[in-house]
Amino acid sequence: MAAVSEGPMHEGLKKEIEAYEKRTPKSREAHKKATARIPLGVASNYRAYDPYPLFVRDGKGGHIHDIDGNEYIDFNLCFGALMAGHCHPAVIKAVSEKLHTGTMFGMPHDAENALAEEICSRFPVDMVRFSNSGTECTMHAVRLARAATGRDRIIKMEGGYHGLHDSALVSVKPKINEVGDPGAPNAVPGGEGITKATLANTVIAQFNDLKAVERLFAKYPGEIAAIIVEPIMMNVGILMPEPGYHQGLLEIAHKNGALLIFDEVKTGAKLARGGACEFFGIKPDIVCLAKSIGGGFSLAAFAARREIMNLITDHRVFHGGTYNTNPVAMAAGLATFREVLTPKAYEHVTALNKKLVEGYEKQIHKTGMTAYMASAGANGALMFFPKPIRTYRDWLTIDSDIWRHYWFAMTNRGVMPQPYWWDEQWTISVAHTDADIEKHLEVFAEVAPAVAAAQRERSVAAAR
Numbered sequence: 001m002a003a004v005s006e007g008p009m010h011e012g013l014k015k016e017i018e019a020y021e022k023r024t025p026k027s028r029e030a031h032k033k034a035t036a037r038i039p040l041g042v043a044s045n046y047r048a049y050d051p052y053p054l055f056v057r058d059g060k061g062g063h064i065h066d067i068d069g070n071e072y073i074d075f076n077l078c079f080g081a082l083m084a085g086h087c088h089p090a091v092i093k094a095v096s097e098k099l100h101t102g103t104m105f106g107m108p109h110d111a112e113n114a115l116a117e118e119i120c121s122r123f124p125v126d127m128v129r130f131s132n133s134g135t136e137c138t139m140h141a142v143r144l145a146r147a148a149t150g151r152d153r154i155i156k157m158e159g160g161y162h163g164l165h166d167s168a169l170v171s172v173k174p175k176i177n178e179v180g181d182p183g184a185p186n187a188v189p190g191g192e193g194i195t196k197a198t199l200a201n202t203v204i205a206q207f208n209d210l211k212a213v214e215r216l217f218a219k220y221p222g223e224i225a226a227i228i229v230e231p232i233m234m235n236v237g238i239l240m241p242e243p244g245y246h247q248g249l250l251e252i253a254h255k256n257g258a259l260l261i262f263d264e265v266k267t268g269a270k271l272a273r274g275g276a277c278e279f280f281g282i283k284p285d286i287v288c289l290a291k292s293i294g295g296g297f298s299l300a301a302f303a304a305r306r307e308i309m310n311l312i313t314d315h316r317v318f319h320g321g322t323y324n325t326n327p328v329a330m331a332a333g334l335a336t337f338r339e340v341l342t343p344k345a346y347e348h349v350t351a352l353n354k355k356l357v358e359g360y361e362k363q364i365h366k367t368g369m370t371a372y373m374a375s376a377g378a379n380g381a382l383m384f385f386p387k388p389i390r391t392y393r394d395w396l397t398i399d400s401d402i403w404r405h406y407w408f409a410m411t412n413r414g415v416m417p418q419p420y421w422w423d424e425q426w427t428i429s430v431a432h433t434d435a436d437i438e439k440h441l442e443v444f445a446e447v448a449p450a451v452a453a454a455q456r457e458r459s460v461a462a463a464r
């Protein structure tokens with residue numbers, strides 16, 4: 001992904017990959033077999049990486065085992081969808097009860113309203129509809145915004161991720177030679193199969209650039225339905241908004257008759273009880289939730305004020321789905337909201353995150369690594385960049401081989417520090433303990449000097 005890593009792999013990374021291959025022969029074999037029937041051998045492209053991904057056997061609390069029997073403290077947690085940790089007892093109990101009384105009916109039941117009440121008590125919204133994935137809920141949010149405004153275009157931030165539907169799969173990971181003018185970025189399709197018409201309706205600004213958003217409204221007067229944004233960009237490590245950014249987006253949108261959609265798929269459960277809305281004190285027009293609200297089951301929701309959701313009530317916007325509100329997912333969601341995402345849980349993950357971030361910062365300082373720590377709520381990321389990134393384009397210059405060195409070295413020592421890919425971040429779960437954080441820091445202290453040394457060597461070589 002990153003241009004600076006296109007040269008040969010450095011020795012330290014090579015050795016860690018060799019060690020990974022030695023420890024995980026069953027994963028290699030399983031992956032090889034799977035590629036015959038499953039493209040890339042995985043069910044989501046994000047799960048594929050070289051030389052092959054780990055195949056998992058089981059997980060409990062904050063730990064998992066791969067199929068070779070190696071144990072890892074898991075800070076990946078299914079790409080941040082498990083602030084509950086694996087098999088949280090309250091979630092498993094609630095779900096187990098449903099397994100004997102019917103798992104799908106396609107008919108209403110009273111857990112739906114109970115969960116809608118939970119969401120409305122935490123987020124500044126009046127009504128909720130449920131679905132099964134983040135992709136679905138951002139797709140419905142965009143459709144609602146289009147219906148509410150009678151307009152087709154949306155503004156999306158370069159490098160932002162909102163799932164896999166066509167309108168959103170634009171400028172997710174454009175290459176440096178594709179991005180174009182920083183003040184007016186190109187709309188770059190995230191793969192083939194997206195129609196030119198769809199592409200024309202997703203217009204792009206860089207994150208943290210309010211002026212660019214204003215220019216887009218001026219360029220397309222009366223044509224933009226909504227701005228969709230991750231309140232904290234968590235598909236480029238962690239990219240924080242500058243002070244006033246969200247308020248600025250909200251004001252520009254409303255001044256121009258458009259809506260603001262907060263994609264809280266990652267932030268909704270993990271940043272605070274009321275997600276980014278509470279954390280930043282913002283009342284967006286539509287909120288999208290998924291991942292950690294399900295406690296380990298497929299659950300997503302989109303929510304808004306009554307007037308917007310009434311587009312569904314009035315049969316102007318259609319929303320449906322066979323699997324929506326299946327009793328298993330709803331039981332998991334209710335248990336998660338009531339028994340996992342408690343004020344105490346936020347204190348717990350925030351305290352552990354602080355300890356982990358401070359421990360990392362000490363090592364960065366001690367080893368002279370060119371990096372900084374970014375964190376928010378239950379999430380943190382080691383960012384191999386000299387100063388806090390402001391945009392996707394900053395992130396794009398990160399040396400991915402140095403990041404890979406870090407990831408393989410940590411993983412080889414029993415700490416999966418985050419999902420594979422340097423655009424992700426770690427998640428602390430309610431199941432993690434002080435001892436897990438200490439072990440994570442011990443392993444980082446062992447790994448950091450070699451990573452820092454490799455980084456110095458590579459930057460000297462690049463300067464030659």
Ligand SMILES: Cc1ncc(COP(=O)(O)O)c(C=O)c1O
Pocket residue numbers: 079132133134135136138161162163164230234235263264265266290291
């Ligand atoms: C911010 C954001 N929005 C939407 C999605 C899509 O969610 P899903 O994978 O459940 O479709 C993701 C997934 O990572 C995400 O991070």
